[in-house]
Amino acid sequence: MPSIELNGTVYSVDENGFLEDPKLWDERVAADLATTEGVTGLTEEHWRVVRYLREYWLSHDIAPMVRKLCKETDTKLARIYELFPSGPAQGACKVAGLPKPTGCV
Amino acid sequence: MSMIYLDNAATSFPKPEETYVFMDQFYRTHGVNPGRSGYDLCMETGALVDDTRKELTAFFNGTNSERLIFAYNSTDALNLALFGLLQPGDHAITTTVEHNAVLRPFEHLARYHGVEIEHVPFDVHGFVDPDEVARRFRPNTKVVAVNHASNVIGTVQPVGEIGRRCRERGVLLVVDASQTAGKIPIDVQAMNIDVLAFTGHKSLMGPTGIGGLCVQDHVDIRHTRAGGTGVRSAHRLHLDEYPWRLEYGTPNVMGIAGLHAGVEWIRKTGLARIHEHEMRLMRRLVDALREIPGVSMYCQDGLEDHIAVLAFNVDGFDAGNTGTILDVDHDIACRTGLHCAPRVHEQLGIDKIHGAVRFGIGPFNTDEHIDAAITAVGEIAGAHAHVA
Numbered sequence: 072m073p074s075i076e077l078n079g080t081v082y083s084v085d086e087n088g089f090l091e092d093p094k095l096w097d098e099r100v101a102a103d104l105a106t107t108e109g110v111t112g113l114t115e116e117h118w119r120v121v122r123y124l125r126e127y128w129l130s131h132d133i134a135p136m137v138r139k140l141c142k143e144t145d146t147k148l149a150r151i152y153e154l155f156p157s158g159p160a161q162g163a164c165k166v167a168g169l170p171k172p173t174g175c176v
Numbered sequence: 177m178s179m180i181y182l183d184n185a186a187t188s189f190p191k192p193e194e195t196y197v198f199m200d201q202f203y204r205t206h207g208v209n210p211g212r213s214g215y216d217l218c219m220e221t222g223a224l225v226d227d228t229r230k231e232l233t234a235f236f237n238g239t240n241s242e243r244l245i246f247a248y249n250s251t252d253a254l255n256l257a258l259f260g261l262l263q264p265g266d267h268a269i270t271t272t273v274e275h276n277a278v279l280r281p282f283e284h285l286a287r288y289h290g291v292e293i294e295h296v297p298f299d300v301h302g303f304v305d306p307d308e309v310a311r312r313f314r315p316n317t318k319v320v321a322v323n324h325a326s327n328v329i330g331t332v333q334p335v336g337e338i339g340r341r342c343r344e345r346g347v348l349l350v351v352d353a354s355q356t357a358g359k360i361p362i363d364v365q366a367m368n369i370d371v372l373a374f375t376g377h378k379s380l381m382g383p384t385g386i387g388g389l390c391v392q393d394h395v396d397i398r399h400t401r402a403g404g405t406g407v408r409s410a411h412r413l414h415l416d417e418y419p420w421r422l423e424y425g426t427p428n429v430m431g432i433a434g435l436h437a438g439v440e441w442i443r444k445t446g447l448a449r450i451h452e453h454e455m456r457l458m459r460r461l462v463d464a465l466r467e468i469p470g471v472s473m474y475c476q477d478g479l480e481d482h483i484a485v486l487a488f489n490v491d492g493f494d495a496g497n498t499g500t501i502l503d504v505d506h507d508i509a510c511r512t513g514l515h516c517a518p519r520v521h522e523q524l525g526i527d528k529i530h531g532a533v534r535f536g537i538g539p540f541n542t543d544e545h546i547d548a549a550i551t552a553v554g555e556i557a558g559a560h561a562h563v564a
Binding site for chain 2: 148
């Protein structure tokens with residue numbers, strides 16, 4: 072199983088860098104994972120997206136549809152790409168500690 | 177403004193109101209098995225099927241409506257044609273501008289049936305040189321199959337010239353008119369097309385699930401399937417006579433009705449008028465996108481011999497991401513990726529960046545739709561420039 076070391080912590084991840092065990096996620100982990108996306112400081116705007124993804128996934132066991140993510144967080148998708156350059160699925164979901172989405176976002 | 181539909185190269189939407197109304201009415205009043213049973217209603221339904229054969233034969237300037245074959249779509253029709261024309265040891269020529277509707281049957285013919293296939297590349301402007309096709313002729317060349325217009329870059333191929341070279345060598349020309357039937361004139365006689373494959377759900381303004389072939393009199397296609405024809409049931413083998421030779425089981429009456437209504441709508445509206453409208457919008461779009469830094473368009477340097485299909489990318493964005501932003505932020509529907517035409521993207525060198533974004537303009541698009549698309553692409557390109 073691949074692993075990465077971020078800020079002194081070793082994380083088990085899948086081949087795409089997504090957290091192997093989503094239950095191990097917390098806000099410090101999010102900040103560490105964000106660095107793999109080139110995001111060095113998570114702003115409130117980042118957190119609004121991350122928290123929504125996290126809560127939705129905990130409730131539904133699946134990532135939300137991208138249209139729903141944008142509507143519920145009142146964030147344009149183009150802005151999400153600015154916040155998370157890899158996009159909502161590859162970037163934001165990774166930072167939120169979700170498994171790699173196969174559909175939806 | 178409601179959703180802006182720029183995915184007409186995938187399928188036209190909406191259809192003319194006449195298509196919806198006629199399908200609904202016809203199926204309610206004539207939804208019986210056509211021509212099989214002999215009672216009046218079944219004969220009336222059969223008459224619509226025959227009338228639509230005649231209508232489409234005239235539309236493509238064919239000579240024999242019995243050789244107008246109904247199939248599910250272009251892919252189905254092309255499978256009937258290519259598998260029915262080629263045999264082990266034959267050589268066939270196609271191009272890199274093709275859709276998988278042609279590419280994959282050929283790959284299967286090559287892998288499993290001993291047919292040799294060659295692909296002629298398109299030039300820097302997106303066109304296939306007829307002389308490049310002719311240079312590949314061999315004594316065993318049986319078929320040339322070309323896309324009339326690309327579903328990715330929109331270039332209209334010089335089919336008449338390719339056809340002339342095929343005729344000189346006694347090679348059959350099969351044309352995939354998925355993108356052009358109902359968009360620009362097709363004359364199978366003047367263009368030396370031996371077998372024309374068309375689909376009903378794109379520019380012919382019919383529903384999905386109906387398409388077909390227009391087969392010239394001198395061409396014989398082997399039947400590669402067998403089954404019910406509704407006539408001469410005692411025959412042990414499938415019938416050799418057209419159209420039954422290439423039709424199997426109960427036809428798609430609802431689809432044929434919709435196709436009939438769609439072609440009627442085109443006739444009333446005028447093919448030239450539809451094309452002129454779409455190309456005016458296309459020029460508006462291309463001219464504006466050319467001015468946006470960070471937007472790359474493919475084979476759109478001139479719009480002569482083009483249909484209104486545009487492939488482009490925005491710097492910094494995977495094509496799929498641009499499409500998703502267009503959908504979610506701007507309510508614009510389009511298609512992204514390889515568009516079932518992988519060799520086009522390979523030749524353009526954009527297969528590794530997941531292809532391109534495609535806008536397909538249709539008869540019901542407006543200046544407002546195009547302006548909204550231009551604004552949206554400009555915003556996406558601007559956002560990237562801002563980040564970069």
